[in-house]
Amino acid sequence: MFERSPLHKQRGVSLIEIVIIIIVLGVVATPFSDGFISVSKSFSVDIEVLQSNAYAQSCAEHILYLRRAGGYAGLVNTDCDDLPNPAGLVKTVTIASASGDAACASGDCKSIEIVVTSGGQTRANISFLLMN
Amino acid sequence: MLDSAYSIRKKQNGLTLIELVVSIVVLSIIVMVVSQYIESSVESYRKTKNNVSALSKLRLLDERLSKEIRRTRYTAAFDIATFTSTSYEFTDVDGISVTYSYSGNTLSIDYDNPVVSSPISNQLTAFTFNYYQADGITAAGSIADIKFVEWVMTLSENGVNYSLTNRVMLRGVL
Numbered sequence: 138m139f140e141r142s143p144l145h146k147q148r149g150v151s152l153i154e155i156v157i158i159i160i161v162l163g164v165v166a167t168p169f170s171d172g173f174i175s176v177s178k179s180f181s182v183d184i185e186v187l188q189s190n191a192y193a194q195s196c197a198e199h200i201l202y203l204r205r206a207g208g209y210a211g212l213v214n215t216d217c218d219d220l221p222n223p224a225g226l227v228k229t230v231t232i233a234s235a236s237g238d239a240a241c242a243s244g245d246c247k248s249i250e251i252v253v254t255s256g257g258q259t260r261a262n263i264s265f266l267l268m269n
Numbered sequence: 270m271l272d273s274a275y276s277i278r279k280k281q282n283g284l285t286l287i288e289l290v291v292s293i294v295v296l297s298i299i300v301m302v303v304s305q306y307i308e309s310s311v312e313s314y315r316k317t318k319n320n321v322s323a324l325s326k327l328r329l330l331d332e333r334l335s336k337e338i339r340r341t342r343y344t345a346a347f348d349i350a351t352f353t354s355t356s357y358e359f360t361d362v363d364g365i366s367v368t369y370s371y372s373g374n375t376l377s378i379d380y381d382n383p384v385v386s387s388p389i390s391n392q393l394t395a396f397t398f399n400y401y402q403a404d405g406i407t408a409a410g411s412i413a414d415i416k417f418v419e420w421v422m423t424l425s426e427n428g429v430n431y432s433l434t435n436r437v438m439l440r441g442v443l
Contacts, residue, residue, distance in 0.1 A: 155295055180316045184431050191435035197404045202438045219406045
């Protein structure tokens with residue numbers, strides 16, 4: 138009886154079982170590591186947001202200058218394309234006119250929206266009214 | 270009875286050396302994985318702290334430059350006195366002479382009334398003023414040509430560089 142006791146038969150956890158457990162735990166933990174990666178990614182996003190905002194502001198300054206210098210002139214989407222853009226940032230200017238056209242003639246301008254993206258993600262968005 | 274119980278105990282082996290080594294190896298793998306998590310979170314905390322500190326300084330500098338340089342009057346009398354890549358001197362809307370000067374990582378600002386001279390940042394590893402004509406891209410050669418003032422700055426915080434470029438249109442420019 139004693140020789141067949143469960144105490145004697147218990148073999149503990151085999152190495153293969155331990156390895157399987159570790160692999161399973163690793164698979165379970167993988168999604169959590171994305172969280173850690175995204176925290177360190179936000180580090181580079183913050184400076185991009187600041188740079189994008191400055192870039193959008195520079196563009197807005199230029200557009201406002203053109204409008205004023207031209208005696209409240211009309212505007213087109215490409216008005217600040219000549220400004221140097223910081224590396225990796227892409228700017229899109231959208232001009233809305235009161236009559237719904239893409240560009241605005243003098244007296245018909247409604248609003249301007251400047252969007253700066255980096256790698257397809259929006260980093261800055263400035264919009265202002267020009268209604269006159 | 271006693272005899273057979275004794276024999277069972279005698280048959281129970283302790284841990285062999287190999288089992289011990291294997292368990293140490295397995296444990297060390299687990300510890301390695303866990304320590305990477307801890308390390309990466311400590312590292313991201315350190316980066317974020319550095320980031321927040323540097324970006325708030327950069328934002329403050331940018332805001333101050335924007336607001337103050339926009340106070341340059343663009344008049345027939347030409348209120349700009351000096352415009353070089355490291356120095357910009359102008360008379361603001363209140364008639365106060367304002368001078369920005371950059372040298373040796375420090376950007377300083379001087380006023381003539383009351384006389385004040387103070388560094389506004391000593392962490393700038395690079396700082397340049399650019400002056401542009403009406404088209405926004407051609408460098409201005411004379412005071413009368415200046416319509417936009419741009420600053421390109423790099424702030425260093427614990428060895429990490431953060432750069433920012435911004436510009437303003439001068440007040441009263443037409």
